[in-house]
Amino acid sequence: MxxxxxxxxxxxxxxxxxxxxxxxxxxxxxxxxxxxxxxxFMDGIKNEAADSKETRRILANYIVKQKITKEEELHLKLRVYDILKKLGIGVPFMLIPGATLLIPFILKAAEKKGIDLYPSNFKGKVNNNEKLTN
Known part of the structure; x- marks a missing residue:
């Protein structure tokens, strides 16, 4: 690689x-x-695609069997949490013209205040289950 x-x-x-x-x-x-x-950035996109594929598999399994494991449930919770983060940042900035220029400053300010706005796939190599339990 x-x-x-x-x-x-x-x-x-x-x-x-x-x-x-x-x-x-x-x-x-x-x-x-x-x-x-x-x-x-490309590693984050690749990880995002793999997580989306795994999420689709878990959802299909849940629809068919009406049952998922605790690990799969944690994975789905993390994915929903990441989607909400993306929507929280993306929607207002799509509605306000020129606001996309402010995204790096907003991310930096949030980081200083201890607010985590980065999706999990665009962070360091940390186990996703650790993030949910902390």
Missing amino acids: DEKKNILKLDVSIFENNGKKDFAKIIKNNKAKTIKAFDF
Whole structure:
């Protein structure tokens, strides 16, 4: 997997060709940080997709058998909690024009106040069951 990450090349020509030379320069100067952030985001998306697939499986199993295990119940609770976090941040910002620019500041302010707004798949590698029991 590390081999794939090293293959990633940073092509900023699309920004340079569209008159965003300053932005392209910032990206080039922060190449390592940019690639690390992109890899982190893609890992989160991949984990999100796997969790969604597992959630669909659990729900289908529940519909058919009317029974799920405690572990599956914890998984569903975490997924619902994550969905509510996403809705809580996303809906107001979709309704207010230009408010999406404030999302990073809101996330940082919430973090300082001890409020967790990040979905579980975009955090460090912590066991999901630990988060529910804490």
